[in-house]
Amino acid sequence: MAGQxxxxxxxxxxxxxxxxxxxxxKYLTADYPPGEIMFFRASxxxxxxxxxxxxxxxxxxxxxxxxxxQLARGLSALITSFLFxxxxxxxxxxxxxxxxxxxxxxxxxxxxxxxxxxVGWRRWVAVIVGFGGILVxxxxxxDVILWPSMLALAATVMVSFRDIATRWLAKTDTTxxxxxxxxxxxxxxxxxxxVFGWRMPDQEGFALLMxxxxxxGVGHYFLVSAFIHGEAVVVAPFxxxxxxxxxxxxxxxxxxx
Numbered sequence: 001m002a003g004q005x006x007x008x009x010x011x012x013x014x015x016x017x018x019x020x021x022x023x024x025x026k027y028l029t030a031d032y033p034p035g036e037i038m039f040f041r042a043s044x045x046x047x048x049x050x051x052x053x054x055x056x057x058x059x060x061x062x063x064x065x066x067x068x069x070q071l072a073r074g075l076s077a078l079i080t081s082f083l084f085x086x087x088x089x090x091x092x093x094x095x096x097x098x099x100x101x102x103x104x105x106x107x108x109x110x111x112x113x114x115x116x117x118x119v120g121w122r123r124w125v126a127v128i129v130g131f132g133g134i135l136v137x138x139x140x141x142x143d144v145i146l147w148p149s150m151l152a153l154a155a156t157v158m159v160s161f162r163d164i165a166t167r168w169l170a171k172t173d174t175t176x177x178x179x180x181x182x183x184x185x186x187x188x189x190x191x192x193x194x195v196f197g198w199r200m201p202d203q204e205g206f207a208l209l210m211x212x213x214x215x216x217g218v219g220h221y222f223l224v225s226a227f228i229h230g231e232a233v234v235v236a237p238f239x240x241x242x243x244x245x246x247x248x249x250x251x252x253x254x255x256x257x
Contacts, residue, residue, distance in 0.1 A: 007230020008238050010222045015242030017219035019097065023249040024212045026088045031205060034085030035193025037212075038078075040201070042187035044213025045220070049183065052221060053176045062180055065172040073165035073178065074185030076158045081186055083155040087148040093250035097243050099152040104236040106160040111233050114164045123233050163232055170228040178224050179217070 021041075028037050053061055064070055088096050108124060111117040169178050201209060226235050250256035 004230040004234050007226045007228070007235040010229065011226035011235055011238045012241055014219045014222035014226060015239055016245050017215055018223065019242045019245035020249055021212050021216045021219060022084075022088065022097065022246065023093055023253050024208055024215075025085060026093055027253060028205065028208055028212070029085060029089035032199055032201070032209075033193065033196065034082055034089075035190045035196070036198045037085060037190070037209065038081050038186055039190030039193075040206075040209040041213040041216055042183050042190060044210050045179075045183045045217035047214055048217030048221065049176065049179050053180075057174065057176060061174045061176040063174075064177050064181065066169055069165050069168040070173065070178070070181040071185075073162055073169065074182045076162035076165060077182045078185045078189040080155045080158040080162060082189070083151045083158065087151040087155070090148040091152065092256040093254065094243065094247040094256060096148070096152045097246035099149060100156050100159060101240055101243050102153075103156045103159040103163070104239060106157060107163055107236050108233050110160055110164060115167050115232060117231055117233050126237055163227055163236065166224060166227045167232050175221065175224045175228060179220060182220075183217075 025037055025041070053059070084096070084100065105128065166178065229235075247256075
């Protein structure tokens with residue numbers, strides 16, 4: 001039980017941080033292409049990763065045991081990031097967050113097959129009621145553009161695959177190695193889009209890209225830790241609380257109502 005509580009707390013912290021970085025990313029999409037944002041953000045994520053690695057295990061903690069699961073998580077995170085970046089430019093922050101945060105429902109359905117975790121009817125009810133309650137509270141707009149919504153829905157499925165891969169890795173690999181491999185995949189994927197044209201960041205843009213990356217690193221550390229300490233079907237529903245932060249950030253940063 002202590003591990004479950006620790007996982008829940010980690011996820012609540014991660015949600016507040018990552019919702020803010022999503023807001024910063026949406027702001028940046030007005031001036032920079034998705035791949036460029038992904039590359040710079042992932043590059044600066046390595047700074048907090050390096051600090052955490054030094055404090056928790058050193059280089060030895062970067063040893064990879066399950067390469068297949070690391071690659072699966074990295075590719076899932078890369079695809080999720082790209083789909084989200086494209087969609088968030090055209091949608092209110094709360095709306096896209098509401099769609100992506102349907103992932104606990106997808107994850108709950110997939111957990112018995114990919115993780116071997118038992119999902120009882122009580123957990124199904126908790127997931128569905130929790131998601132419905134948050135939707136009632138934030139009331140996402142009904143005039144969401146269709147194609148960005150489809151991209152957000154695809155990102156939802158990829159988020160579930162990412163979380164499943166995280167649970168696989170919890171048995172063999174450290175949080176540090178998971179973060180390094182996943183961040184590396186996103187950085188390389190973002191860098192590959194340079195052939196389509198990038199814009200040189202100005203001082204404000206560079207500062208925002210750097211800040212987003214640094215916060216992203218801290219947020220993802222808590223995210224990975226959440227699924228390592230707790231079972232996916234128990235921890236995942238608490239991600240819904242980040243939707244409230246997304247609503248607040250959307251209102252403050254973009255006047256979303």
